[in-house]
Amino acid sequence: MHINANPIYSPSSSDPGQSTSTESGMSDTTIDATEDGPQPLSPNPDQVEVDQWIEDMKRHRAMQVKDGFRLSAVRCPVAGCRGTQRNPRALRDHLYFHFSIKPHRCDYGCAIAFETEAKKNRHLETCPLAAQWVPH
Structure with missing residues (x-):
């Protein structure tokens, strides 16, 4: 018996995302974060609001997976941004960039x-205060 492992493209006319399905019945969908997901972010959210939005989005994605969807990416909820992220932490960092949140x-x-932590760590390698720093 031969099973085709390649997904079959089948966009839904009501879903703005792209959807594919495999013969196992799983769907692979790019989710628009504003469609049936967390409440929209305020125009200028702070870190607490972005972090809560990410947690709500993760719960929503978990329910989607439970319903048989294999989710590949989430679109950025910022109007005019066409970015997508596969990982909630990457989406959080992306939103931090949009709103100049630097924790x-x-x-x-x-x-x-x-x-991001990665940008901070890169800075630490060349920080002019590093030579003066004495750990407590």
């Missing part, structure tokens, strides 16, 4: 803050 501060005490 990751330099460990050495300089005034610079960053949207």
Whole structure:
């Protein structure tokens, strides 16, 4: 018996995302974060609101998976942004960038803050205050 592992493209006319399905019956869908998902973000959310929105989106995605959907990406909820992210942490960092939320501060005490831990760690390698820093 031969089973075709390639997905079959089958967009839904009512769904703005792209949907594919496999012979196992699982669907692979790009989810529009504003469609049947978490409440929209306010025009200028803070870190707490973005983090709560991400948690709500993760719960919504878990329900989608339970209903038989294999979710591939979530569209950014910011009007005019066409970005998609596969990972909730990446979407959170993307939203931090949109709204200039910089929760990751330099460990050495300089005034610079960053949207992501990775950007902060890159900075730490060259921070001018690193030579002066004494751990407590």
